[in-house]
Amino acid sequence: MSTPGTVIECKAAVAWEPGKPLKITTVKVHPPKDHEVRIKMLYAGVCHTDWSYLYHGGQQDWPFPLVLGHEGAGVVESVGPQVTKVSPGDQVIPLFLPECGTCAQCRSGKTNMCRNNWAQSQKGVMADGTSRVSCNQQQVYQFLGVSCLSQYTVVSDAAVARIRADAPLETVCLLGCGVSTGYGAALNAAKVQRGSTCAVFGLGAVGLAAVVGCRAAGASRIIAVDSNSQKTKKALALGATEFINPQEPHKKPVQDQLREMTSGGVDYALECTGDVSSMAQALESTVEAWGVCVVAGCTEPLRIHGDQLLMGRTIKGTYFGGWRGASDLPGLVDKYMKNKKDLSLETFITKRLRLEDVNTALQLLRSGDSPVRG
Structure with missing residues (x-):
């Protein structure tokens, strides 16, 4: 019919x-x-x-x-x-x-x-x-x-x-939101540089895609942070170099651990949990003077200490990873089809x-x- x-x-x-x-x-x-x-x-x-x-x-x-x-x-x-x-x-x-x-x-x-x-x-x-x-x-x-x-x-x-007509819709449908958002948070919003150190907070689809984006940008260290330790294996497989569970017994808050691990703080923190307390931790985990924190999802009031910004840090948000959907998604699909391991x-x-x-x-x-x- x-x-x-x-x-x-x-x-x-x-x-x-x-x-x-x-x-x-x-x-x-x-x-x-x-x-x-x-x-x-x-x-x-x-x-x-x-x-x-x-x-x-x-x-x-x-x-x-x-x-x-x-x-x-x-x-x-x-x-x-x-x-x-x-x-x-x-x-x-x-x-x-x-x-x-x-x-x-x-x-x-x-x-x-x-x-x-x-x-x-x-x-x-x-x-x-x-x-x-x-x-x-x-x-x-x-x-x-x-x-x-x-x-x-x-x-x-x-x-x-x-x-493109030959793209498998079963997989490229993921580019409609979660994967694009996290991947773009690293590449478009944070603009992660080669050789830098990154922390990714939250390992759902957005966070894992942020790990992939940091890897694609050439980050030397990618520290994955999540309260579910079962996500360690997948995070490492996608490019993370280390894993922290902030709910496991530690002497210091996770932001202090990250600053200690990196001799002052990470260059980029990508917050992908949507939790406001995690956002403050992500910002505080970045290095003074040039640290960048990107928030990929937030619907609640965010409270941060002003001195975190006065010391040269930047916090910014991203929606859909900064992609222009009609213009950019076909290229992401092409990239996936060229080398499916990239995404x-x-x-x-x-x-x-x-x-x-x-x-x-x-x-x-x-x-x-x-x-x-x-």
């Missing part, structure tokens, strides 16, 4: 209310409108942001019901009027951070923080203020303008990256699950056995 221009009924993992398990529900995905693209989603991952939104979103008046998911890959099913960037049949990665090329941020060349339809996507709707997903005549909101935990979804044409995407896959098992995936994510792809 031809689907372009028609309403498609399909399965989606719907969050009907905050704090409750997702329900696999039959939804209607409506045709794309102007500058919109409908995608048949084939692979998706779960991210801590999905979990956080589900279990804490209701406290911030974020909309429900909604379809979660912002890291995935699929094939263009159809396009709306005025779409020129992609065509039906193209392999694509949807983007939770768009790249329109025309807003002030995009034109500046200084940032990837595109503001195309930003306010609307944060409300779970498209540019016209409505969602393209419904169930029993009720609007179902779209998470970050993506909602890839659905068999079909509709995104803005500014929020899609066309990638080691397969190493990040711990479980392969069906859409019906999405709640199991979220539980595994929360327990630390992550990332999960389905």
Whole structure:
């Protein structure tokens, strides 16, 4: 049956209310409108942001019901009027951070923080203020303008990256969020230099990808920090040179240990846990005068001592690793296809699950056995 221009009924993992398990529900995905693209989603991952939104979103008046998911890959099913960037049949990665090329941020060349339809996507709707997903005549909101935990979804044409036709979507879907964020935190935000010393706090997908980024930049020492010692082997396999568990009995706080290990502090600290206390520790672990701390995820107030900055340290944040999605992701896919050991995407896959098992995936994510792809 031809689907372009028609309403498609399909399965989606719907969050009907905050704090409750997702329900696999039959939804209607409506045709794309102007500058919109409908995608048949084939692979998706779960991210801590999905979990956080589900279990804490209701406290911030974020909309429900909604379809979660912002890291995935699929094939263009159809396009709306005025779409020129992609065509039906193209392999694509949807983007939770768009790249329109025309807003002030995009034109500046200084940032990837595109503001195309930003306010609307944060409300779970498209540019016209409505969602393209419904169930029993009720609007179902779209998470970050993506909602890839659905068999079909509709995104803005500014929020899609066309990638090569021979790329394995099962692995390159990881570039939709976690791996790109950590990898870019090291290369784009910290700008790690060859021969430098780095510390990576937190070894989820983002932290492990930060380790890979430090390795790619030629860091001489990469000290991985995580409270789960079972992650040691994977961190070392991806390029870490040492491992610290801050919860094991030690005489000194982890930042003091790092300063002692490195004769004054690390050149770069990449904070990938999202925990504000860890962020302060990461900053304090850097060397005076030129130490750089990059925060890859934070939603809570951060309190630091001013003298940490007065002594010449820098703290900065990064969103999506600084990548411009439509422009940069195709190149990352090409790099992976040229030498799959460079990004080691397969190493990040711990479980392969069906859409019906999405709640199991979220539980595994929360327990630390992550990332999960389905």
